Amino acid sequence: MHRIEIDRHWLATLIERERLAYANRHGESHRLHDKATHLMGGVPMTWMRKWSGGFPMYMAGAHGNVISCVDGHDYIDFALGDTGAMAGHTPKATLEAVAHRIATAGGITTMLPTEDAEVVAEELSRRFGLPYWSYTLTATDANRWAIRIARLVTSRPKILVFAYSYHGSVDEAFAVPGPDGQAISRKGNVAPPVPLHHTTRVCEFNDLAGLQRELAHGDVAAVLLEPAMTNIGIVLPEPGFLDAVRDECDATGTLLMIDETHTISMGGGGATRAWNLKPDIFVIGKSIGGGIPSGAYGLSADIARRVGEFSDSGEADIVDVGGVGGTLAGNALSTAAMRATLMEVLTDAAFEQMIALCDDYTAGVQAAIDAHGLPWSISQLGARAEYRFTYPAPRSGSESAAAADDDLDEFVHLWLLNRGVLITPFHNMALMGPNTTAEQVARHTELFAEMAAELAAGGR
Numbered sequence: 001m002h003r004i005e006i007d008r009h010w011l012a013t014l015i016e017r018e019r020l021a022y023a024n025r026h027g028e029s030h031r032l033h034d035k036a037t038h039l040m041g042g043v044p045m046t047w048m049r050k051w052s053g054g055f056p057m058y059m060a061g062a063h064g065n066v067i068s069c070v071d072g073h074d075y076i077d078f079a080l081g082d083t084g085a086m087a088g089h090t091p092k093a094t095l096e097a098v099a100h101r102i103a104t105a106g107g108i109t110t111m112l113p114t115e116d117a118e119v120v121a122e123e124l125s126r127r128f129g130l131p132y133w134s135y136t137l138t139a140t141d142a143n144r145w146a147i148r149i150a151r152l153v154t155s156r157p158k159i160l161v162f163a164y165s166y167h168g169s170v171d172e173a174f175a176v177p178g179p180d181g182q183a184i185s186r187k188g189n190v191a192p193p194v195p196l197h198h199t200t201r202v203c204e205f206n207d208l209a210g211l212q213r214e215l216a217h218g219d220v221a222a223v224l225l226e227p228a229m230t231n232i233g234i235v236l237p238e239p240g241f242l243d244a245v246r247d248e249c250d251a252t253g254t255l256l257m258i259d260e261t262h263t264i265s266m267g268g269g270g271a272t273r274a275w276n277l278k279p280d281i282f283v284i285g286k287s288i289g290g291g292i293p294s295g296a297y298g299l300s301a302d303i304a305r306r307v308g309e310f311s312d313s314g315e316a317d318i319v320d321v322g323g324v325g326g327t328l329a330g331n332a333l334s335t336a337a338m339r340a341t342l343m344e345v346l347t348d349a350a351f352e353q354m355i356a357l358c359d360d361y362t363a364g365v366q367a368a369i370d371a372h373g374l375p376w377s378i379s380q381l382g383a384r385a386e387y388r389f390t391y392p393a394p395r396s397g398s399e400s401a402a403a404a405d406d407d408l409d410e411f412v413h414l415w416l417l418n419r420g421v422l423i424t425p426f427h428n429m430a431l432m433g434p435n436t437t438a439e440q441v442a443r444h445t446e447l448f449a450e451m452a453a454e455l456a457a458g459g460r
Contacts, residue, residue, distance in 0.1 A: 002373050003373050004374065006374075006375070006455065008407070009458075010458025011408070011411060012407070014411055014415075014455065015410055015414070018410075018415055019054065019410075019414065021414075022054075022417065023054070025418065026053070026055075026073075028070045029057050029058040029070055032058050032070065033055040033056060034055075042055075043056060050425045050426055051413075051425045052410040052413040052417070052425065053414055053417070057069045057071075057417070058070045062077070063088075063090055064088050065077045065078075065080060065088055065433045065435045065436050065440070067089070067422060073420065074420065075417070075420050075421060076420060076421050076440045076443060077089070078424075078429075078430035078432075079423055079424040079429070079431070080431045081286075082424050083262050083264075083286045084286045084291060086264070086265070086286070086346065086383075086431060086433055087287060087290040087291070087341050087345040087346050087433065087434065088434050088435040089291070090291070091290050091340075091341065091345045093340040093341070094289075094291070094337050094340045094341045094344075097337060097339065098337055101333050101336040105332075109327075109328055109331035109332060109333065110331075110332060111327070114332045114335055116335040116338070117135065119343075120133075120339050120342060121133040123339075123342050123343060124284075124296060124298060125298070127268055127270070127272075128270065128272050128273065128279075128282050128284075128298060129269075130281075130282050130298030130299060130300055131299075131300070131301050132298065132299045132300075132301070133298045134296065134325075134329075134330070135296050136285070136294075136295035136296065136297065136329050137294065137328055137329055137334065138168065138293060138295045139167075139168050139259065139284060139286060139295045140167070140168025140170060141168075141295055142283040142284070142296060142297040143167045143168055143170045143224070143283050143297075144170055145323070145324040145325070146281045147159055147172065147221075147222065147224070148322075149281065149303070149307055150257060152307065152310055153303055153306040153310070154253070156220060156221035157198075157219055158201050158219050158220050158221060159172045160201040160203070160214055160223045160254075161173050161175055161201075161202055161223075161224050161225070162204065162205040162225060162229065163175070163176040163177060163202055163205070163396065163397040163398050164176065164186070164396075164397025164400065165225065165226060165229060165232075166230065167226075167259050168285075171192055171193060171199065172196070172224075173224065174186045174189040174196070175196045175200045176202060176398065177203065177204070177210075181203075181210075181214075183196040183201055201214040201215075201217070201220055202214070204398055205237070205396045205397055206235075206237065206238045206395050207396065208241065208244050208245075211244075211245060211248055212248055215254055218253075220254050221255060222254060222256065222257040222280070222281065223248075223254055223255070223256055223257065224257045225256075225258060225259065226258075226259050227258060227260065227266075227271035227272070227275060227277060228263055228271065229400070230262035230386075231262070231427070232397045232401055233379070233394065233400040233403070233428070234380070234381050234384065234385070234429075235379070235396060235397060235400055236379055236381065236393075238395065242277060246277070246278055249280075255280040255281060256278070256280050256281075257279060257280065257282075258271075258272060258277060258282050258283070260282065260283070261283065261284055261286050262286075262384070263382075264288075265354075265381050265384035266382035266383075267348065267355065268350075268351050269348075270284075271381075271382075279298075280300045280303050281297060281298070281299055281303060282299075283295075283296075283298075284297075287346065288338050288341060289334055289337040289341060290340065290341035290345060291337075292334050292338075294334045345434060346434070350434045351382070351383060354383035354434065355382050355432070357432045357437075357438065358380055358384065358385050359380070360438065360441050361430060361432065361444065361445070362378055362380040362385045364442075364444070364445030364449075365385070365387055365445070366378055367445075368448050368449040368453075369387070372452045372453055374452055374455070375389070375390065375391045376389050376391060377391045377392055377393040378393075379393050383431060383432040383433075384431050384432075385429070386429040386430070387428045388400060388428070389403055389404075390402075390403035409427075409428070411455070412428060413425065413428075415447075415451045416444075416448075420443075421443065421444055
């Protein structure tokens with residue numbers, strides 16, 4: 001199939017038009033942003049500056065998968081809080097559980113357990129297979145604490161990650177291979193405490209030879225991976241790669257640590273269940289609390305036993321100040337939210353519906369790409385899909401990073417936003433939630449096809 005070349009002058013014209021339309025539609029958001037002089041960068045969290053258009057849209061409310069802005073517009077939300085709101089905005093069961101905990105039962109955080117904590121741990125075990133769990137407030141914290149546990153039980157200093165993987169703000173994870181293959185910081189990494197090669201080994205996703213080379217040093221405590229890369233665009237594992245990772249970990253005495261904070265989009269048991277993965281340590285966050293800050297990590301029976309031995313001997317202070325806990329972790333509010341969200345909202349049946357809708361979403365985008373000869377690709381991961389401005393689809397993080405195109409990002413995001421559809425600002429990800437409808441998917445398909453036709457008109 002012939003793929004056109006994007007006319008950059010035409011693209012610049014379209015971007016300018018969409019910027020003006022965005023500014024005209026969002027005067028109140030612009031005013032609020034301009035008066036936010038006490039916020040660093042004018043936003044509550046610096047990544048909010050990544051919204052296209054020069055300033056972020058301000059939210060007035062959100063329900064299901066629809067967001068309302070302060071300028072009076074409603075948007076079909078395919079971003080869903082970059083997975084944090086995968087369950088939908090203010091899901092009924094979660095809202096009722098949180099309201100009960102706050103208004104009736106009382107006690108948001110007391111440093112005491114509630115029954116909800118065990119119910120959630122049992123459900124996580126059912127879904128992901130690991131028998132023992134501990135709670136955090138974010139997946140970032142879960143990764144940090146789990147990394148310490150991996151180093152403890154292996155007596156090894158380093159973690160292996162894949163180039164351009166994402167595991168929150170974990171220091172060890174912002175690594176790419178340098179010219180000699182040694183880990184160096186990704187461009188823009190903020191003040192790493194030590195050079196990355198002291199803590200990290202790195203190779204490309206889907207590169208088995210590179211993984212074998214790095215593990216051969218014998219100093220890697222754990223391989224930390226997402227079953228598919230998600231934050232640099234979706235990069236899917238090639239057939240057999242994940243099984244080979246497990247085999248190489250076993251052969252070298254390395255733990256396998258799987259982060260499913262995003263890849264839970266594969267289903268109720270994430271990619272771990274869908275692809276029959278066997279992690280030693282498991283990490284998850286964001287979606288499981290229905291929007292209430294929540295995270296968790298799970299341990300295999302063997303790892304939990306070894307941690308217990310270190311704790312019992314006094315070599316590691318797991319109980320108090322050993323760096324694997326936080327005062328608010330496992331609080332009564334977050335465990336109540338997790339129980340309701342997992343048991344009543346993000347159920348296996350809900351995922352079946354979400355994935356079916358994402359099948360339609362992906363097919364619609366692919367049809368428009370093909371119809372207009374765009375040099376793009378789309379990849380799907382269960383209820384999540386993402387298009388990249390390159391063809392064929394990237395097979396590693398570095399390939400996906402090289403395909404980044406800020407101008408096309410801005411154009412696509414603004415074009416859709418100005419017509420009532422929201423996708424994730426950091427990349428071109430769409431996520432289906434329990435409230436997503438076939439009509440909303442069809443609306444995106446219609447708009448995407450119109451956008452592709454207009455863009456392609458300047459490339460012929």
